[in-house]
Amino acid sequence: MPLQVESLSYATGGRTLVDAVTLHAAAGETVGLVGPNGSGKTTLLRCVYGTLRASAGRVLVDGAExxxxxxxxxxxxxxxxxxxxxxxxxxxxxxxMGRSPHKRFWEPDTAADERLVTEALARVGVLDLAERAFPGLSGGERQRALVARALVQQPGLLVLDEPTNHLDIRYQLDILTLVRGLGTTNLLALHDLNLAAYFCDRLYVLHGGAVVASGPPADVLTAGLLAEVYGVSADVGVHPATGAPTVTYLPGPETATALSRPAGERKSSTI
Known part of the structure:
Protein backbone atom coordinates (compact mmCIF):
# COMPACT_ATOMS: atom_id res chain seq x y z
CA MET A 1 0.00 0.00 0.00
CA PRO A 2 1.90 3.10 -1.19
CA LEU A 3 2.20 6.29 0.86
CA GLN A 4 2.50 9.79 -0.59
CA VAL A 5 3.06 12.87 1.58
CA GLU A 6 2.68 16.07 -0.42
CA SER A 7 4.02 19.47 0.77
CA LEU A 8 2.93 18.76 4.32
CA SER A 9 3.41 21.44 6.98
CA TYR A 10 2.42 21.65 10.62
CA ALA A 11 2.55 24.82 12.70
CA THR A 12 1.47 25.57 16.25
CA GLY A 13 2.00 28.50 18.59
CA GLY A 14 3.57 30.53 15.82
CA ARG A 15 6.23 27.86 15.18
CA THR A 16 6.51 25.67 12.09
CA LEU A 17 7.47 22.18 13.24
CA VAL A 18 7.13 20.48 9.84
CA ASP A 19 7.92 22.57 6.79
CA ALA A 20 6.58 21.53 3.35
CA VAL A 21 7.71 17.91 3.57
CA THR A 22 7.21 15.72 0.53
CA LEU A 23 8.04 12.03 0.69
CA HIS A 24 6.85 8.73 -0.68
CA ALA A 25 7.06 5.06 0.14
CA ALA A 26 6.28 2.46 -2.49
CA ALA A 27 4.18 -0.58 -1.64
CA GLY A 28 6.23 -2.94 0.51
CA GLU A 29 9.08 -0.45 0.96
CA THR A 30 10.68 0.43 4.31
CA VAL A 31 11.45 4.14 4.54
CA GLY A 32 13.29 5.73 7.46
CA LEU A 33 13.12 9.20 8.96
CA VAL A 34 16.34 10.31 10.62
CA GLY A 35 17.49 13.58 12.09
CA PRO A 36 18.49 15.14 15.40
CA ASN A 37 16.13 15.67 18.31
CA GLY A 38 13.56 18.36 17.52
CA SER A 39 13.88 17.92 13.76
CA GLY A 40 10.16 17.13 13.33
CA LYS A 41 10.16 13.34 12.95
CA THR A 42 7.49 12.55 15.54
CA THR A 43 5.30 15.48 14.48
CA LEU A 44 5.45 14.35 10.86
CA LEU A 45 4.51 10.79 11.81
CA ARG A 46 1.56 12.05 13.85
CA CYS A 47 0.32 13.98 10.83
CA VAL A 48 0.63 10.83 8.71
CA TYR A 49 -1.40 8.65 11.07
CA GLY A 50 -3.88 11.37 11.91
CA THR A 51 -3.49 12.42 15.55
CA LEU A 52 -2.40 15.85 14.29
CA ARG A 53 -4.09 17.79 11.50
CA ALA A 54 -1.59 19.23 9.03
CA SER A 55 -1.63 22.99 8.49
CA ALA A 56 -1.06 22.46 4.77
CA GLY A 57 -0.49 19.63 2.34
CA ARG A 58 -2.00 16.16 2.32
CA VAL A 59 -1.35 12.48 2.99
CA LEU A 60 -2.40 9.86 0.44
CA VAL A 61 -2.56 6.16 1.30
CA ASP A 62 -3.04 3.90 -1.70
CA GLY A 63 -3.78 7.02 -3.73
CA ALA A 64 -6.54 8.43 -1.53
CA GLU A 65 -6.90 10.74 1.46
CA MET A 97 -7.37 -3.78 20.67
CA GLY A 98 -5.73 -4.00 17.27
CA ARG A 99 -8.78 -5.90 15.99
CA SER A 100 -11.24 -3.10 16.89
CA PRO A 101 -11.06 -1.27 13.50
CA HIS A 102 -12.40 -4.45 11.87
CA LYS A 103 -15.32 -4.93 14.28
CA ARG A 104 -18.58 -3.28 15.22
CA PHE A 105 -18.85 -1.48 18.55
CA TRP A 106 -18.78 -4.03 21.42
CA GLU A 107 -18.63 -6.94 18.99
CA PRO A 108 -16.92 -9.80 20.88
CA ASP A 109 -13.68 -11.38 19.75
CA THR A 110 -14.00 -14.46 17.61
CA ALA A 111 -11.82 -17.54 17.66
CA ALA A 112 -10.04 -16.14 14.60
CA ASP A 113 -9.32 -12.88 16.48
CA GLU A 114 -7.91 -14.80 19.43
CA ARG A 115 -5.70 -16.85 17.14
CA LEU A 116 -4.31 -13.70 15.50
CA VAL A 117 -3.54 -12.23 18.93
CA THR A 118 -1.75 -15.36 20.11
CA GLU A 119 0.28 -15.56 16.90
CA ALA A 120 1.29 -11.89 17.18
CA LEU A 121 2.32 -12.26 20.82
CA ALA A 122 4.49 -15.23 19.89
CA ARG A 123 6.08 -13.45 16.90
CA VAL A 124 7.36 -10.57 19.04
CA GLY A 125 8.40 -12.79 21.95
CA VAL A 126 5.89 -11.77 24.64
CA LEU A 127 3.48 -14.73 24.64
CA ASP A 128 4.64 -15.60 28.15
CA LEU A 129 3.57 -12.09 29.28
CA ALA A 130 0.06 -12.33 27.83
CA GLU A 131 -1.74 -12.23 31.20
CA ARG A 132 0.54 -9.63 32.79
CA ALA A 133 -0.73 -6.09 33.40
CA PHE A 134 0.47 -3.91 30.53
CA PRO A 135 1.43 -0.87 32.71
CA GLY A 136 3.72 -3.10 34.79
CA LEU A 137 5.90 -4.11 31.85
CA SER A 138 9.34 -2.75 31.19
CA GLY A 139 9.71 -0.23 28.37
CA GLY A 140 11.07 -2.88 26.02
CA GLU A 141 8.29 -5.33 26.83
CA ARG A 142 5.67 -2.63 26.22
CA GLN A 143 7.27 -1.80 22.88
CA ARG A 144 7.10 -5.40 21.71
CA ALA A 145 3.48 -5.66 22.83
CA LEU A 146 2.62 -2.55 20.82
CA VAL A 147 4.22 -4.06 17.74
CA ALA A 148 2.04 -7.15 18.32
CA ARG A 149 -1.04 -4.89 18.51
CA ALA A 150 -0.07 -3.37 15.16
CA LEU A 151 0.33 -6.83 13.63
CA VAL A 152 -3.19 -7.94 14.52
CA GLN A 153 -4.52 -4.76 12.97
CA GLN A 154 -3.38 -6.21 9.62
CA PRO A 155 -2.55 -2.82 8.10
CA GLY A 156 -1.21 -1.95 4.69
CA LEU A 157 0.92 0.86 6.17
CA LEU A 158 2.87 0.54 9.42
CA VAL A 159 4.13 3.74 11.07
CA LEU A 160 6.66 3.32 13.87
CA ASP A 161 8.18 6.05 16.05
CA GLU A 162 11.49 4.84 17.48
CA PRO A 163 10.38 1.18 17.64
CA THR A 164 13.73 0.11 19.11
CA ASN A 165 13.50 2.41 22.15
CA HIS A 166 14.29 0.54 25.40
CA LEU A 167 15.12 -2.68 23.56
CA ASP A 168 18.37 -4.59 23.97
CA ILE A 169 20.29 -5.24 20.78
CA ARG A 170 18.79 -8.69 20.16
CA TYR A 171 15.23 -7.34 20.19
CA GLN A 172 16.22 -4.28 18.17
CA LEU A 173 17.36 -6.60 15.42
CA ASP A 174 14.43 -8.98 15.88
CA ILE A 175 11.79 -6.22 15.71
CA LEU A 176 13.26 -4.52 12.65
CA THR A 177 13.77 -7.86 10.89
CA LEU A 178 10.14 -8.70 11.66
CA VAL A 179 8.91 -5.33 10.34
CA ARG A 180 10.92 -5.76 7.13
CA GLY A 181 9.40 -9.20 6.60
CA LEU A 182 5.74 -8.27 7.05
CA GLY A 183 5.14 -7.19 3.47
CA THR A 184 3.63 -3.91 4.66
CA THR A 185 4.76 -0.45 3.63
CA ASN A 186 6.76 0.84 6.59
CA LEU A 187 7.57 4.40 7.66
CA LEU A 188 9.71 4.59 10.77
CA ALA A 189 11.70 7.14 12.71
CA LEU A 190 15.06 5.93 14.00
CA HIS A 191 17.88 7.54 15.97
CA ASP A 192 20.38 4.75 15.31
CA LEU A 193 21.84 5.55 11.89
CA ASN A 194 23.46 2.14 11.53
CA LEU A 195 20.14 0.37 12.05
CA ALA A 196 18.52 2.81 9.61
CA ALA A 197 21.23 2.12 7.03
CA TYR A 198 20.80 -1.64 7.29
CA PHE A 199 17.03 -1.99 7.49
CA CYS A 200 15.69 0.90 5.37
CA ASP A 201 15.42 1.00 1.58
CA ARG A 202 15.55 4.79 1.57
CA LEU A 203 16.06 7.56 4.11
CA TYR A 204 14.72 11.07 4.55
CA VAL A 205 16.83 13.37 6.72
CA LEU A 206 14.89 16.03 8.62
CA HIS A 207 16.47 19.16 10.04
CA GLY A 208 14.49 22.10 11.35
CA GLY A 209 11.28 20.45 10.16
CA ALA A 210 12.38 20.23 6.51
CA VAL A 211 13.78 17.45 4.37
CA VAL A 212 17.45 18.25 3.74
CA ALA A 213 18.47 14.96 2.09
CA SER A 214 16.80 11.85 0.75
CA GLY A 215 17.73 8.70 -1.09
CA PRO A 216 19.33 5.31 -0.50
CA PRO A 217 21.32 5.11 2.76
CA ALA A 218 24.65 4.94 0.92
CA ASP A 219 23.89 8.26 -0.80
CA VAL A 220 22.45 10.02 2.24
CA LEU A 221 24.79 9.04 5.08
CA THR A 222 27.92 10.99 4.27
CA ALA A 223 30.46 12.52 6.60
CA GLY A 224 29.59 15.97 5.27
CA LEU A 225 25.88 15.59 5.94
CA LEU A 226 26.46 14.24 9.45
CA ALA A 227 28.71 17.22 10.20
CA GLU A 228 26.14 19.72 8.94
CA VAL A 229 22.98 18.15 10.37
CA TYR A 230 24.21 16.50 13.56
CA GLY A 231 27.31 18.58 14.21
CA VAL A 232 29.58 15.55 14.62
CA SER A 233 32.68 14.13 12.99
CA ALA A 234 32.14 10.66 11.56
CA ASP A 235 33.74 8.10 9.33
CA VAL A 236 31.28 6.40 6.96
CA GLY A 237 32.40 3.14 5.43
CA VAL A 238 30.84 0.01 3.97
CA HIS A 239 30.43 -2.98 6.22
CA PRO A 240 32.18 -5.96 4.61
CA ALA A 241 29.53 -8.46 5.69
CA THR A 242 26.31 -6.52 5.02
CA GLY A 243 27.34 -4.07 2.30
CA ALA A 244 25.44 -1.36 4.20
CA PRO A 245 26.93 2.00 5.18
CA THR A 246 28.44 1.95 8.67
CA VAL A 247 28.83 5.14 10.70
CA THR A 248 31.66 5.47 13.22
CA TYR A 249 31.51 8.65 15.31
CA LEU A 250 34.82 10.37 15.97
CA PRO A 251 35.84 12.79 18.70
CA GLY A 252 37.24 15.96 17.23
CA PRO A 253 36.83 19.65 16.55
CA GLU A 254 34.01 19.26 13.99
CA THR A 255 31.38 18.86 16.72
CA ALA A 256 32.29 22.06 18.50
CA THR A 257 32.78 23.95 15.23
CA ALA A 258 29.44 22.91 13.76
CA LEU A 259 27.49 23.65 16.91
CA SER A 260 29.13 27.04 17.38
CA ARG A 261 27.92 28.31 13.99
CA PRO A 262 24.59 30.21 13.98
CA ALA A 263 21.74 28.06 12.67
CA GLY A 264 21.35 30.29 9.63
CA GLU A 265 24.95 29.61 8.58
CA ARG A 266 24.60 25.81 8.63
CA LYS A 267 24.08 24.75 5.05
CA SER A 268 22.07 21.69 4.16
CA SER A 269 22.22 19.48 1.09
CA THR A 270 19.45 17.61 -0.68
CA ILE A 271 20.27 14.44 -2.55
Whole structure:
Protein backbone atom coordinates (compact mmCIF):
# COMPACT_ATOMS: atom_id res chain seq x y z
CA MET A 1 0.00 0.00 0.00
CA PRO A 2 1.90 3.10 -1.19
CA LEU A 3 2.20 6.29 0.86
CA GLN A 4 2.50 9.79 -0.59
CA VAL A 5 3.06 12.87 1.58
CA GLU A 6 2.68 16.07 -0.42
CA SER A 7 4.02 19.47 0.77
CA LEU A 8 2.93 18.76 4.32
CA SER A 9 3.41 21.44 6.98
CA TYR A 10 2.42 21.65 10.62
CA ALA A 11 2.55 24.82 12.70
CA THR A 12 1.47 25.57 16.25
CA GLY A 13 2.00 28.50 18.59
CA GLY A 14 3.57 30.53 15.82
CA ARG A 15 6.23 27.86 15.18
CA THR A 16 6.51 25.67 12.09
CA LEU A 17 7.47 22.18 13.24
CA VAL A 18 7.13 20.48 9.84
CA ASP A 19 7.92 22.57 6.79
CA ALA A 20 6.58 21.53 3.35
CA VAL A 21 7.71 17.91 3.57
CA THR A 22 7.21 15.72 0.53
CA LEU A 23 8.04 12.03 0.69
CA HIS A 24 6.85 8.73 -0.68
CA ALA A 25 7.06 5.06 0.14
CA ALA A 26 6.28 2.46 -2.49
CA ALA A 27 4.18 -0.58 -1.64
CA GLY A 28 6.23 -2.94 0.51
CA GLU A 29 9.08 -0.45 0.96
CA THR A 30 10.68 0.43 4.31
CA VAL A 31 11.45 4.14 4.54
CA GLY A 32 13.29 5.73 7.46
CA LEU A 33 13.12 9.20 8.96
CA VAL A 34 16.34 10.31 10.62
CA GLY A 35 17.49 13.58 12.09
CA PRO A 36 18.49 15.14 15.40
CA ASN A 37 16.13 15.67 18.31
CA GLY A 38 13.56 18.36 17.52
CA SER A 39 13.88 17.92 13.76
CA GLY A 40 10.16 17.13 13.33
CA LYS A 41 10.16 13.34 12.95
CA THR A 42 7.49 12.55 15.54
CA THR A 43 5.30 15.48 14.48
CA LEU A 44 5.45 14.35 10.86
CA LEU A 45 4.51 10.79 11.81
CA ARG A 46 1.56 12.05 13.85
CA CYS A 47 0.32 13.98 10.83
CA VAL A 48 0.63 10.83 8.71
CA TYR A 49 -1.40 8.65 11.07
CA GLY A 50 -3.88 11.37 11.91
CA THR A 51 -3.49 12.42 15.55
CA LEU A 52 -2.40 15.85 14.29
CA ARG A 53 -4.09 17.79 11.50
CA ALA A 54 -1.59 19.23 9.03
CA SER A 55 -1.63 22.99 8.49
CA ALA A 56 -1.06 22.46 4.77
CA GLY A 57 -0.49 19.63 2.34
CA ARG A 58 -2.00 16.16 2.32
CA VAL A 59 -1.35 12.48 2.99
CA LEU A 60 -2.40 9.86 0.44
CA VAL A 61 -2.56 6.16 1.30
CA ASP A 62 -3.04 3.90 -1.70
CA GLY A 63 -3.78 7.02 -3.73
CA ALA A 64 -6.54 8.43 -1.53
CA GLU A 65 -6.90 10.74 1.46
CA UNK A 66 -8.30 8.95 4.52
CA UNK A 67 -11.14 10.92 6.04
CA UNK A 68 -12.60 8.83 8.87
CA UNK A 69 -10.85 7.53 11.96
CA UNK A 70 -12.06 3.97 11.41
CA UNK A 71 -10.99 3.96 7.77
CA UNK A 72 -7.58 5.28 8.76
CA UNK A 73 -7.22 2.61 11.46
CA UNK A 74 -7.98 -0.13 8.95
CA UNK A 75 -5.20 1.09 6.67
CA UNK A 76 -2.57 2.40 9.10
CA UNK A 77 -1.20 0.83 12.28
CA UNK A 78 1.04 2.86 14.58
CA UNK A 79 3.68 2.01 17.15
CA UNK A 80 4.39 5.08 19.32
CA UNK A 81 7.64 5.69 21.19
CA UNK A 82 6.45 4.48 24.58
CA UNK A 83 2.72 3.95 24.53
CA UNK A 84 0.60 3.66 27.63
CA UNK A 85 -3.05 2.68 27.62
CA UNK A 86 -4.10 4.48 30.80
CA UNK A 87 -6.01 1.35 31.82
CA UNK A 88 -5.10 -1.74 33.83
CA UNK A 89 -5.38 -4.03 30.84
CA UNK A 90 -3.48 -7.24 30.32
CA UNK A 91 -1.00 -7.55 27.49
CA UNK A 92 -3.40 -9.83 25.63
CA UNK A 93 -6.21 -7.26 25.98
CA UNK A 94 -3.96 -4.46 24.70
CA UNK A 95 -2.91 -6.51 21.68
CA UNK A 96 -6.54 -7.50 21.00
CA MET A 97 -7.37 -3.78 20.67
CA GLY A 98 -5.73 -4.00 17.27
CA ARG A 99 -8.78 -5.90 15.99
CA SER A 100 -11.24 -3.10 16.89
CA PRO A 101 -11.06 -1.27 13.50
CA HIS A 102 -12.40 -4.45 11.87
CA LYS A 103 -15.32 -4.93 14.28
CA ARG A 104 -18.58 -3.28 15.22
CA PHE A 105 -18.85 -1.48 18.55
CA TRP A 106 -18.78 -4.03 21.42
CA GLU A 107 -18.63 -6.94 18.99
CA PRO A 108 -16.92 -9.80 20.88
CA ASP A 109 -13.68 -11.38 19.75
CA THR A 110 -14.00 -14.46 17.61
CA ALA A 111 -11.82 -17.54 17.66
CA ALA A 112 -10.04 -16.14 14.60
CA ASP A 113 -9.32 -12.88 16.48
CA GLU A 114 -7.91 -14.80 19.43
CA ARG A 115 -5.70 -16.85 17.14
CA LEU A 116 -4.31 -13.70 15.50
CA VAL A 117 -3.54 -12.23 18.93
CA THR A 118 -1.75 -15.36 20.11
CA GLU A 119 0.28 -15.56 16.90
CA ALA A 120 1.29 -11.89 17.18
CA LEU A 121 2.32 -12.26 20.82
CA ALA A 122 4.49 -15.23 19.89
CA ARG A 123 6.08 -13.45 16.90
CA VAL A 124 7.36 -10.57 19.04
CA GLY A 125 8.40 -12.79 21.95
CA VAL A 126 5.89 -11.77 24.64
CA LEU A 127 3.48 -14.73 24.64
CA ASP A 128 4.64 -15.60 28.15
CA LEU A 129 3.57 -12.09 29.28
CA ALA A 130 0.06 -12.33 27.83
CA GLU A 131 -1.74 -12.23 31.20
CA ARG A 132 0.54 -9.63 32.79
CA ALA A 133 -0.73 -6.09 33.40
CA PHE A 134 0.47 -3.91 30.53
CA PRO A 135 1.43 -0.87 32.71
CA GLY A 136 3.72 -3.10 34.79
CA LEU A 137 5.90 -4.11 31.85
CA SER A 138 9.34 -2.75 31.19
CA GLY A 139 9.71 -0.23 28.37
CA GLY A 140 11.07 -2.88 26.02
CA GLU A 141 8.29 -5.33 26.83
CA ARG A 142 5.67 -2.63 26.22
CA GLN A 143 7.27 -1.80 22.88
CA ARG A 144 7.10 -5.40 21.71
CA ALA A 145 3.48 -5.66 22.83
CA LEU A 146 2.62 -2.55 20.82
CA VAL A 147 4.22 -4.06 17.74
CA ALA A 148 2.04 -7.15 18.32
CA ARG A 149 -1.04 -4.89 18.51
CA ALA A 150 -0.07 -3.37 15.16
CA LEU A 151 0.33 -6.83 13.63
CA VAL A 152 -3.19 -7.94 14.52
CA GLN A 153 -4.52 -4.76 12.97
CA GLN A 154 -3.38 -6.21 9.62
CA PRO A 155 -2.55 -2.82 8.10
CA GLY A 156 -1.21 -1.95 4.69
CA LEU A 157 0.92 0.86 6.17
CA LEU A 158 2.87 0.54 9.42
CA VAL A 159 4.13 3.74 11.07
CA LEU A 160 6.66 3.32 13.87
CA ASP A 161 8.18 6.05 16.05
CA GLU A 162 11.49 4.84 17.48
CA PRO A 163 10.38 1.18 17.64
CA THR A 164 13.73 0.11 19.11
CA ASN A 165 13.50 2.41 22.15
CA HIS A 166 14.29 0.54 25.40
CA LEU A 167 15.12 -2.68 23.56
CA ASP A 168 18.37 -4.59 23.97
CA ILE A 169 20.29 -5.24 20.78
CA ARG A 170 18.79 -8.69 20.16
CA TYR A 171 15.23 -7.34 20.19
CA GLN A 172 16.22 -4.28 18.17
CA LEU A 173 17.36 -6.60 15.42
CA ASP A 174 14.43 -8.98 15.88
CA ILE A 175 11.79 -6.22 15.71
CA LEU A 176 13.26 -4.52 12.65
CA THR A 177 13.77 -7.86 10.89
CA LEU A 178 10.14 -8.70 11.66
CA VAL A 179 8.91 -5.33 10.34
CA ARG A 180 10.92 -5.76 7.13
CA GLY A 181 9.40 -9.20 6.60
CA LEU A 182 5.74 -8.27 7.05
CA GLY A 183 5.14 -7.19 3.47
CA THR A 184 3.63 -3.91 4.66
CA THR A 185 4.76 -0.45 3.63
CA ASN A 186 6.76 0.84 6.59
CA LEU A 187 7.57 4.40 7.66
CA LEU A 188 9.71 4.59 10.77
CA ALA A 189 11.70 7.14 12.71
CA LEU A 190 15.06 5.93 14.00
CA HIS A 191 17.88 7.54 15.97
CA ASP A 192 20.38 4.75 15.31
CA LEU A 193 21.84 5.55 11.89
CA ASN A 194 23.46 2.14 11.53
CA LEU A 195 20.14 0.37 12.05
CA ALA A 196 18.52 2.81 9.61
CA ALA A 197 21.23 2.12 7.03
CA TYR A 198 20.80 -1.64 7.29
CA PHE A 199 17.03 -1.99 7.49
CA CYS A 200 15.69 0.90 5.37
CA ASP A 201 15.42 1.00 1.58
CA ARG A 202 15.55 4.79 1.57
CA LEU A 203 16.06 7.56 4.11
CA TYR A 204 14.72 11.07 4.55
CA VAL A 205 16.83 13.37 6.72
CA LEU A 206 14.89 16.03 8.62
CA HIS A 207 16.47 19.16 10.04
CA GLY A 208 14.49 22.10 11.35
CA GLY A 209 11.28 20.45 10.16
CA ALA A 210 12.38 20.23 6.51
CA VAL A 211 13.78 17.45 4.37
CA VAL A 212 17.45 18.25 3.74
CA ALA A 213 18.47 14.96 2.09
CA SER A 214 16.80 11.85 0.75
CA GLY A 215 17.73 8.70 -1.09
CA PRO A 216 19.33 5.31 -0.50
CA PRO A 217 21.32 5.11 2.76
CA ALA A 218 24.65 4.94 0.92
CA ASP A 219 23.89 8.26 -0.80
CA VAL A 220 22.45 10.02 2.24
CA LEU A 221 24.79 9.04 5.08
CA THR A 222 27.92 10.99 4.27
CA ALA A 223 30.46 12.52 6.60
CA GLY A 224 29.59 15.97 5.27
CA LEU A 225 25.88 15.59 5.94
CA LEU A 226 26.46 14.24 9.45
CA ALA A 227 28.71 17.22 10.20
CA GLU A 228 26.14 19.72 8.94
CA VAL A 229 22.98 18.15 10.37
CA TYR A 230 24.21 16.50 13.56
CA GLY A 231 27.31 18.58 14.21
CA VAL A 232 29.58 15.55 14.62
CA SER A 233 32.68 14.13 12.99
CA ALA A 234 32.14 10.66 11.56
CA ASP A 235 33.74 8.10 9.33
CA VAL A 236 31.28 6.40 6.96
CA GLY A 237 32.40 3.14 5.43
CA VAL A 238 30.84 0.01 3.97
CA HIS A 239 30.43 -2.98 6.22
CA PRO A 240 32.18 -5.96 4.61
CA ALA A 241 29.53 -8.46 5.69
CA THR A 242 26.31 -6.52 5.02
CA GLY A 243 27.34 -4.07 2.30
CA ALA A 244 25.44 -1.36 4.20
CA PRO A 245 26.93 2.00 5.18
CA THR A 246 28.44 1.95 8.67
CA VAL A 247 28.83 5.14 10.70
CA THR A 248 31.66 5.47 13.22
CA TYR A 249 31.51 8.65 15.31
CA LEU A 250 34.82 10.37 15.97
CA PRO A 251 35.84 12.79 18.70
CA GLY A 252 37.24 15.96 17.23
CA PRO A 253 36.83 19.65 16.55
CA GLU A 254 34.01 19.26 13.99
CA THR A 255 31.38 18.86 16.72
CA ALA A 256 32.29 22.06 18.50
CA THR A 257 32.78 23.95 15.23
CA ALA A 258 29.44 22.91 13.76
CA LEU A 259 27.49 23.65 16.91
CA SER A 260 29.13 27.04 17.38
CA ARG A 261 27.92 28.31 13.99
CA PRO A 262 24.59 30.21 13.98
CA ALA A 263 21.74 28.06 12.67
CA GLY A 264 21.35 30.29 9.63
CA GLU A 265 24.95 29.61 8.58
CA ARG A 266 24.60 25.81 8.63
CA LYS A 267 24.08 24.75 5.05
CA SER A 268 22.07 21.69 4.16
CA SER A 269 22.22 19.48 1.09
CA THR A 270 19.45 17.61 -0.68
CA ILE A 271 20.27 14.44 -2.55
Missing amino acids: LTGAKERARRIATVPQDGQTGFELTVREVVA
